[in-house]
Amino acid sequence: MARRRIVATVLAAGALAWTTPAQALVPYVYLPTPEERRGSSIGIGRTAAQLLQLGQPREAAQLAALAVRLQPDDERLWSVLAEAQLRSNQLTEASRSLARAKALNPDKAGLWFAEAAIALRSERPDEAVSLLRRGLQLDPKNAAAYFDLGNARILQRNLPSALEAFEQATGLKPSFWEALNNQALVLYEMGQRDEAIVRWRRVLTIDNNPEPMLALAAALHRRGGAEQEALTLAKDALAGNPNYVLPLHQVEQLWGPQIRQATADLLMRSELRDTVERAQANATWKKSN
Structure with a gap:
């Protein structure tokens, strides 16, 4: 009994000491300064x-979301987060x-351009x-914005305005082959087929890309007089990017009905049967929206 009383006395004394303010245990949590955050x-x-940049949107x-929680008043961080969300198809x-x-x-013009990209998607x-117009008021020498404006005009079926926008893009950046390629796409739909062929040839002096290669092949085949060149270009194009064998991929790349029909006619040639079948087997296209 005496031992129990001693233990009870010690515990009681400890409890009293625990509740004494001078002896209280206060959890320590470090709060970073605003500068550190x-x-x-x-x-x-x-x-x-x-x-x-490494292709991991x-x-x-996820990281950018953490960054904006730490510093919600920095528009640069929100911009990075928006770009990452856009590239990972989180459009909302x-x-x-x-x-x-x-x-x-x-x-900041880039924010208007980025919002326009979401609208296009x-x-x-x-x-x-x-x-895009608002962004170009802030940054009138942005070739990529004029390219996007041209694409938007195609979707509006306003081909003259689309051509003008694409030509403004290459005026600012002559090596911008995508804009030059789209000029040719628009010209072909407007009935200016010889000029479209001229511009597709010019594209291929800048970049030997499968898209203008196949479009040029189709245009040459439709015009006639360069059959062997058209067949060779078509084979090389589909070997480089088999997705262009698919009409839906062509539509997504803003190919108009006339160049798509010319391509379909070309791909029906018996000399391309093996090439077309191989491309259809290897195509990996998925709608980006």
Whole structure:
């Protein structure tokens, strides 16, 4: 009994000591300063941007989301998050992130261009045109924005305006072969087929890409007089990118009905049967939207 009383006395004394303010155990939680939070968020944001460059948009989006939680008033971090979400097809989330970024810095042209890209991906060309025009007021020498404007005009079926936009893009950047290729696509649909062929040939002096290669082959085949060249170009094009054997892929690349029909006629040639079958077997196209 005496031992129990001693133990009870010791425990009681300990309990009293625990509740005494001078002896209380206070959990220690380190709270970083605003400067430290800002430095951490910038570092995380840079890592997210590097992941984007490495082709890892979902991982980039996760890091960028952490960065904006640490520093929600930095539009650069929201921009990185929006880009990562856009590349990983999180279009709704990307729109929200861009809205936050634009609220912080409405005069940054890139934010308007990025929002236009989302509108284009969502097949809202009227909205994209409006956004691109606003961005070009802020950055009038942006060749990529004129290229996107041309694509939006194609979706609006406004081919003269599309051609003008693509020509503005190559005026700013003569090596911009994608814009030159799209000039040829538009010209072909407008009935200016010889000029389209001239521009596709010019594209191939800049980049030996399968898309203008196949389009040129189809145009040459339709015009006649260069059959062997057309067949050779078609074989090389489908070997380089078999997805172009698929009409739906052509549609996504904004090929108009006339060049698609010319391509279909070319690919019916018996000399291309093996090439076409091989391309159909190897095609890996998936709709990007």
